[in-house]
Amino acid sequence: YMNLLTRELLGVSELAVRITPIVLSFLLSILTYLFVRRVFDQRSAIIASTLPQLTVGFAINSILMTTDAPLIFFWSLTVMVLFFAFERNSTWLWLFAGFLGGLTFLSKYPAVFLLPCALVYGFLFRRELLKDYRPYFSLLPAIGLSLPVLYWNYKHDFVSFRHVSTLASKSAGLFNIDSFLEFMGGQLVLLSVIPFLLLPYIWLKGLGDRKKAFFVLFSLLPFLFFAGLSLFKKVEANWSGFAYFSALVLVSTFLSRSILLVPAYLLSLLLFIFLHFTPLLDRIGLGGILPPQRDPTKIGIGWSELGRTVSEMREKGEKIVSPHYQISAELAFYVEGNPRTYCINLGRRMNQYDLWEKDYEGDAIFVDYRPIDGRVLSASEGIIEERVVPIFWRGREIRRFYIYRLKNLNKVEEEMPGSY
Structure with a gap:
């Protein structure tokens, strides 16, 4: 509220x-x-x-x-x-x-x-x-x-x-x-x-x-x-x-x-x-105390860049799908037009997206932290375009996003939630 x-x-x-x-x-x-x-x-x-x-x-x-x-x-x-x-x-x-x-x-x-x-x-x-x-x-x-x-x-x-x-x-x-x-x-x-x-x-x-x-x-x-x-x-x-x-x-x-x-x-x-302001640690030679991969502020890095990339690839209003609720939620905010996004279960605990209707069939954009899962690829008619977006923080790569524009994605065979 x-x-x-x-x-x-x-x-x-x-x-x-x-x-x-x-x-x-x-x-x-x-x-x-x-x-x-x-x-x-x-x-x-x-x-x-x-x-x-x-x-x-x-x-x-x-x-x-x-x-x-x-x-x-x-x-x-x-x-x-x-x-x-x-x-x-x-x-x-x-x-x-x-x-x-x-x-x-x-x-x-x-x-x-x-x-x-x-x-x-x-x-x-x-x-x-x-x-x-x-x-x-x-x-x-x-x-x-x-x-x-x-x-x-x-x-x-x-x-x-x-x-x-x-x-x-x-x-x-x-x-x-x-x-x-x-x-x-x-x-x-x-x-x-x-x-x-x-x-x-x-x-x-x-x-x-x-x-x-x-x-x-x-x-x-x-x-x-x-x-x-x-x-x-x-x-x-x-x-x-x-x-x-x-x-x-x-x-x-x-x-x-x-x-x-x-x-x-x-x-x-x-x-x-x-x-x-963790980059200050690097400036004074204490970056090893809190390296970029363990830096809690890194969680807020890279989402606007990911949103811009997905917006560029989303030519015809494709649905946006991810197996991670963090990615789905951030893209709903940072993608142009704030589209509805979806989160499918490829082996995770239950989240709020599982309570909502999943109407993502048709041309879609799939985003993950790793290359596309075979279940997602087999549920589509193939990849139209793919990109990899590396995200850097304090001079080091902290994560990378794999983005796929898919033709006619059908319902993916999802797993039952392993836990809550």
């Missing part, structure tokens, strides 16, 4: 895609300042509203429109309102918290952590509220907003929940210290060095204070869950990122009275610069 709104206002453009996380980040900074100033003090508020913008985790979600951008925004707002709801036990605050929690769930499913975090805090510090009827009013708007998601999943065999389950169990093992260390390293990068190293002490000390314990539990519990999960499977660094709003509030209160304040800003700024 956010993308729909910005597209209607700004048309199909990169600005329309990028502006939502920018606006959400700006609003969150203002609201964070007002919130922390009221709960703690002005110095902490200034730090809490500015330092996160220099951390990699929050900065990335300030410029990239992923589901994490609205998740972080609405999670943070829900935590703010829940804090006041616990303090005042006001019916309208509980209802408002539930409403924001519902929006958080619509953004991304990790919103479910709100409930156990609130229950644990209530049980440990505000047990009398658990006997009051008012806190449970928060469930009404939360469940109401979640019903469309639940109903859609019911109609589609709970496919999105199966997807989350697959992510949570994929590559699971008995004990994997490597994935744990990789997860912890990712958290250090996301939070920056000093905030990450301070957190264990801040969490432990904060549990002794009722007010700070609220922020401890809303960050520590999700962190412990994903850290524990990383002992058994690979956990992406960003999975726990939403919970660090509360953690950074605590870090800000600590740094407001610490000599580490300036170093924290400087180190965060350095990480921010070098991870957002």
Whole structure:
């Protein structure tokens, strides 16, 4: 819905895609300042509203429109309102918290952590509220907003929940210290060095204070869950990122009275610069630390060039087909006229394209990371034109696209999804 709104206002453009996380980040900074100033003090508020913008985790979600951008925004707002709801036990605050929690769930499913975090805090510090009827009013708007998601999943065999389950169990093992260390390293990068190293002490000390314990539990519990999960499977660094709003509030209160304040800003700024502008590493002879093939920014490179090439080859409005949803989605944006694109299954897990009608018969353009699959070629009457587009980043080839204009492509014999 956010993308729909910005597209209607700004048309199909990169600005329309990028502006939502920018606006959400700006609003969150203002609201964070007002919130922390009221709960703690002005110095902490200034730090809490500015330092996160220099951390990699929050900065990335300030410029990239992923589901994490609205998740972080609405999670943070829900935590703010829940804090006041616990303090005042006001019916309208509980209802408002539930409403924001519902929006958080619509953004991304990790919103479910709100409930156990609130229950644990209530049980440990505000047990009398658990006997009051008012806190449970928060469930009404939360469940109401979640019903469309639940109903859609019911109609589609709970496919999105199966997807989350697959992510949570994929590559699971008995004990994997490597994935744990990789997860912890990712958290250090996301939070920056000093905030990450301070957190264990801040969490432990904060549990002794009722007010700070609220922020401890809303960050520590999700962190412990994903850290524990990383002992058994690979956990992406960003999975726990939403919970660090509360953690950074605590870090800000600590740094407001610490000599580490300036170093924290400087180190965060350095990480921010070098991870957002990775070619600078090559300029100073440190490119080996993060070579182009492992550079996370490479994912955004080459799509406009691919779109131009496909636009040149697409002489008669040919359908555009790929076995990768990333390619199909990028071409829907970068190809002239923004045509509908299709994603066929040649051996992958299920994605959203499998839920949509696949009407790609006729002359078509097929795009892949490798030479054309025999099943695709045999389903057509032959290749009319083919091109190879190598993509370079920081002086090295990071990927190449194989593009084929096919005559009269019929339905390709697809595989059943291997997983969700």
